[in-house]
Amino acid sequence: MKTWRWIDTGVRRPAENMALNRALLEARQAGEAPSTLRFLRFTPSALVGRHGDPARELDLAYCREQGIALQRRITGGGAIYMDQNVLGWELYLDKAEAGVPEMAAISKRICGAAARAVSALGVQAEFRPPTDIVVGGRKISGTGGAIDGSALVYQGTLLIDFDVARMLRALGVADEKMHAGARAAIVNLRQLVPALPSPAALRGAFIGAFGAEFGAEVEMGELNAAERARYEAALAEMDGADWIGSCEPATSS
Numbered sequence: 730m731k732t733w734r735w736i737d738t739g740v741r742r743p744a745e746n747m748a749l750n751r752a753l754l755e756a757r758q759a760g761e762a763p764s765t766l767r768f769l770r771f772t773p774s775a776l777v778g779r780h781g782d783p784a785r786e787l788d789l790a791y792c793r794e795q796g797i798a799l800q801r802r803i804t805g806g807g808a809i810y811m812d813q814n815v816l817g818w819e820l821y822l823d824k825a826e827a828g829v830p831e832m833a834a835i836s837k838r839i840c841g842a843a844a845r846a847v848s849a850l851g852v853q854a855e856f857r858p859p860t861d862i863v864v865g866g867r868k869i870s871g872t873g874g875a876i877d878g879s880a881l882v883y884q885g886t887l888l889i890d891f892d893v894a895r896m897l898r899a900l901g902v903a904d905e906k907m908h909a910g911a912r913a914a915i916v917n918l919r920q921l922v923p924a925l926p927s928p929a930a931l932r933g934a935f936i937g938a939f940g941a942e943f944g945a946e947v948e949m950g951e952l953n954a955a956e957r958a959r960y961e962a963a964l965a966e967m968d969g970a971d972w973i974g975s976c977e978p979a980t981s982s
Contacts, residue, residue, distance in 0.1 A: 734950035743800030752959035846938035
């Protein structure tokens with residue numbers, strides 16, 4: 730049986746989490762690190778995609794007022810809001826380990842396993858194509874992935890006790906009907922179980938589900954020297970206004 734690593738990098742500023750994204754992906758691509766399941770959380774953060782425009786996608790005045798930090802992801806997509814009430818999970822794999830070549834099939838396999846992880850916490854979750862995990866038709870997890878050379882990164886969330894109204898305000902959505910619609914479409918784990926599972930139980934559900942799906946022994950580990958060096962280099966670039974303000978044409982993706 731192959732061996733994967735799991736790590737929990739805790740609650741971090743968005744610049745630190747983005748720098749770790751880059752470091753872990755680059756290290757997996759270079760063969761410097763094993764396949765990894767990472768757990769992460771954010772301080773209050775508004776994140777635009779790699780080619781996004783913060784001024785168009787966020788309410789910058791609200792974010793400043795609320796102490797919500799801005800950051801740019803290394804992957805594409807629209808703006809999102811994250812904080813410590815959302816558990817993030819990420820897989821860094823050799824793309825051959827996915828067993829299927831197309832991203833839609835990769836998403837189906839990984840999200841199926843993630844849905845089984847959520848179900849192990851005491852709810853009935855299922856995969857809703859293309860990339861959501863739902864309970865009773867309401868979204869409890871959003872996901873997405875990207876391939877970089879021979880490496881695959883796949884990222885997902887688990888909504889623990891998420892403030893939907895705060896998210897929408899940060900994203901510049903003021904329409905109350907849209908707020909009501911979003912509240913009806915999204916569900917938190919806290920709403921579904923009598924008591925929230927411990928952090929260890931949350932991690933254990935995903936470790937078990939991904940290990941079973943991919944035939945891997947998933948063991949606790951830590952960042953190695955190569956990853957730490959890549960992290961420091963990435964943080965030096967990304968922890969500042971130049972990175973956040975950069976906006977490349979979407980065609981470059």
